Amino acid sequence: MSQTNGFHVAVVGATGAVGEQILETLTKRQFPISKLTLLSSARSAGKKIFHQGKEIIVEEAKPDSFTGVDIALFSAGGSVSRELAPEAVKRGAIVIDNTSAFRMASDVPLVVPEVNEYELHNHNGIIANPNCSTIQMVVTLEPIRKQYGLKKVIVSTYQAVSGAGAAAIDELNHQTQSILNKQPFEPKILPVKGANKHYQIAFNAIPQIDQFEDNGYTFEEMKMINETKKIMSMPELQVAATCVRLPVAVGHSESVYLEVEKTDVTAADMKTLLSDAPGITLQDNPENQLYPMPADCVGKSDVFVGRIRKDLDEASGFHMWIVADNLLKGAALNSVQIAESLVKLGLVK
Amino acid sequence: MSQTNGFHVAVVGATGAVGEQILETLTKRQFPISKLTLLSSARSAGKKIFHQGKEIIVEEAKPDSFTGVDIALFSAGGSVSRELAPEAVKRGAIVIDNTSAFRMASDVPLVVPEVNEYELHNHNGIIANPNCSTIQMVVTLEPIRKQYGLKKVIVSTYQAVSGAGAAAIDELNHQTQSILNKQPFEPKILPVKGANKHYQIAFNAIPQIDQFEDNGYTFEEMKMINETKKIMSMPELQVAATCVRLPVAVGHSESVYLEVEKTDVTAADMKTLLSDAPGITLQDNPENQLYPMPADCVGKSDVFVGRIRKDLDEASGFHMWIVADNLLKGAALNSVQIAESLVKLGLVK
Incomplete structure (x- = not known):
């Protein structure tokens, strides 16, 4: 010191x-x-x-x-x-x-x-x-990689507007009130502050976060892909991402499909592993309708994981739902x- | 007659x-x-x-x-x-x-x-x-299957509340206004009318549509899986689904990853194919920020497809974004x- x-x-x-x-x-x-x-x-x-x-x-x-x-x-x-x-x-x-x-x-x-x-x-x-959407995903992937190996990740995101700053939260609230009042409004910030076109985010979903690259992916999608490989020191890992902005103020959600190296892992194994992993709170009990949601994660430190289930065709495949406060852990x-x-x-x- | x-x-x-x-x-x-x-x-x-x-x-x-x-x-x-x-x-x-x-x-x-x-x-x-979320997907998958063969589909949905009826739209509007006014409210309908627990849908995302089955999938997810195989007469097709409810009144969106049988298909090929397919309007021009969004599809007959791009690792893999009015084509x-x-x-x- x-x-x-x-x-x-x-x-x-x-x-x-x-x-x-x-x-x-x-x-x-x-x-x-x-x-x-x-x-x-x-x-x-x-x-x-x-x-x-x-x-x-x-x-x-x-x-x-x-x-x-x-x-x-x-x-x-x-x-x-x-x-x-x-x-x-x-x-x-x-x-x-x-x-x-x-x-x-x-x-x-x-x-x-x-x-x-x-x-x-x-x-x-x-x-x-790292990028907010990357952090919550790698916190979840790392214990899986350690225990079972990791081959492939396909993620679709459900991202909050606060990732685009406080002004984007104001825009969401203002647009939402305008629509409820049947008043006109003019989108000015989302999907990307400097972009040519701006779209309604209230009661909508926008499949663009950050600018587009020449390969048809957005920067946000390429960030998730490249940063995940770098953080996990796995240049060979197959990662694909589709990033979507939602009318949610705080809390990013992710629908993740992944393939491990072993074929005999069960959903129960995966739940046990993640329930004990650093930085993760397991919220997974379908019987009690327990699963992570952005509205529940706000102000909390952990990454919340649920909806863990084995793919019905691929013996090494799993699906899960990962939620975190994008301003905090993100x-x-x-x-x-x-x-x-x-x-x-x-x-x- | x-x-x-x-x-x-x-x-x-x-x-x-x-x-x-x-x-x-x-x-x-x-x-x-x-x-x-x-x-x-x-x-x-x-x-x-x-x-x-x-x-x-x-x-x-x-x-x-x-x-x-x-x-x-x-x-x-x-x-x-x-x-x-x-x-x-x-x-x-x-x-x-x-x-x-x-x-x-x-x-x-x-x-x-x-x-x-x-x-x-x-x-x-x-x-x-068929189920609303299945219809818009198979309209898109069928021309792809015909031209290039189809092996695997992984879909994450972004579904509108109107799929749960007019009362769910009222609930979304009422909750949204309550939150903007900082007033309390009590969720009563979503995610599932008859379920034990009800959750906030305004400014949130709920990863449950319909009841859970014993395998951890919801009925909605199993409907997408089983109905797709039946409609396309492909019992061997690998299909996986994660279904999520959004604070959107009308218009289902889907982030779809698929693998075809051929490995030499380009994103441009895929766009040309779908631009000419029955019931589909291609909206895919990243340069002009053109892609489908639920707010734009309301009241329209077609299925809107965009964000078409090749997977960066898998030569037969493609990603796309499919949107339709769930009350109309759905x-x-x-x-x-x-x-x-x-x-x-x-x-x-």
């Missing part, structure tokens, strides 16, 4: 939806902090944030903001990370980056502590926090868990 | 959500009707329905209601069909049943005209209309199309 009472922590993007959750999570988990620096874009600088009874003024993030910082949690968009994360590292900070800027860089560990905490040893200053919590792991492994100077 | 101007048509369940759509569809498609008999449960009997400028009084459905009827369209729940469909057949009517009562009976054709119209020749009085329209096919094939006495 650089200071006896804890670390100098900087939060970049402190006024955003994820930034807010990071501050709450640091407090809730009693992360050892000696000094807290809150940073943002010039536009949000000057705002005051109350944290543990103290008023902290948010400062504009600049290279010199990171002097003396031990751990910098970035969550202010890819361009801010690309510009300032290297500056923070130059000044001795370890960066935990919640954007997609460095996730696929070969010298940047992409970490979900339940899966690949050991990769933190290989960091060069920047550690990337973002803020995983970032803070990475910071905790760094401390535990003695990797913070 | 039994009468020079058309047929004596009975609609059982005329006051329900699907019954209403059947009446509208019969008119819109100018089905030749000489006499229209509207039937319902005792509870709804006596209601007046305006049809083509005429007021028709809804009568209680009884065995003798079917005397003289040529075609009876049933959509009043499985128990009504089980009781009265055989009575209608005894009296010379052909029954087109929109419930699950007879779908898997070996002597009952289960028909989607675009797929297996020829099966109508084998009817013994009752013809079953129910009323398909029933009326069956009636039209019966007339065209000379199968109505």
Whole structure:
């Protein structure tokens, strides 16, 4: 520890939806902090944030903001990370980056502590926090891989609008009220803020998250595919994804089909395995209509898994339903868990 | 034709959500009707329905209601069909049943005209209309099977509440308004009317449609699996389904992964094939953010297909996104199309 009472922590993007959750999570988990620096874009600088009874003024993030910082949690968009994360590292900070800027860089560990905490040893200053929809899936896949081997994953997502920021939640609420009142409205944010066309999300489902790539997949789908292979160190794993945005504020759900290497695994085996896996709460009892739902996961740390059943044709195939709070385990919590792991492994100077 | 101007048509369940759509569809498609008999449960009997400028009084459905009827369209729940469909057949009517009562009976054709119209020749009085989520999928699968062969299908659904009746739409709207107003509410209908537990559907996703079977699958999922095999005459086809209810009023969406028999088919081939297939409108242009969405399909007859792309690992694998109005092609329209096919094939006495 650089200071006896804890670390100098900087939060970049402190006024955003994820930034807010990071501050709450640091407090809730009693992360050892000696000094807290809150940073943002010039536009949000000057705002005051109350944290543990103290008023902290948010400062504009600049290279010199990171002097003396031990751990910098970035969550202010890819361009801010690309510009300032290297500056923070130059000044001795370890960066935990919640954007997609460095996730696929070969010298940047992409970490979900339940899966690949050991990769933190290989960091060069920047550690990337994976995409929200990837995190909850790999937390579930890893114990399965360990026990039974893993060959193939096909996922269809049911994603909440908060993944697109607080403004997307406002848009969902406003559109919903307009439709109930039979009033006109104009979509402005979803599916993608900068895109040419915007569509109604209220009472609808939009099969586009992020921009399209040339191969017909969206960036979000390719993130799930590539990040899963990297986090699990399985370049040969077959992964396919279809990502869909729903009129849900918080909580991503995923319908996952997977094939293991063994053919004699039962659904009961799978349930026993996952009921004991780190970071997972099993919610699987059809008789009592017990299964995970986004409305139930909000504000909770774990990944919830249910509807586990064996494929009826493929002896190595299983179906399951995976739900998590996309702002917590999908973002803020995983970032803070990475910071905790760094401390535990003695990797913070 | 039994009468020079058309047929004596009975609609059982005329006051329900699907019954209403059947009446509208019969008119819109100018089905030749000489006499229209509207039937319902005792509870709804006596209601007046305006049809083509005429007021028709809804009568209680009884065995003798079917005397003289040529075609009876049933959509009043499985128990009504089980009781009265055989009575209608005894009296010379052909029954087109929109419930699950007879779908898997070996002597009952289960028909989607675009797929297996020829099966109508084998009817013994009752013809079953498949489950809504099955219909839109097999309309899409059949041209693919014909051209490239079909081995495997894995579907995750995104289903509208109207599949659970008009009361479920009311529940969605009421819950949604309550949440926006921060007022309490009590779920009463979804996920399944008769079930022990009811859950919030507004701003949520419920991975249960219909009751659970012992194997962990829901009836809805088993319907999709078994009906698909029967309609396509492919008992060996590998089909798996996960069915999820969304806060959408009308319009079912499906994320479908499929494997064909050939390995050299391209996404462009698949798009060309489906752009020309009966009952399908291709909506697939990522560059223009063109893809199907439930909000766009309401009131339209076709099945909308988009997001077609090749799997990145499996040379015979494809992903696509299939959307249709579950009350029309998923129910009323398909029933009326069956009636039209019966007339065209000379199968109505």
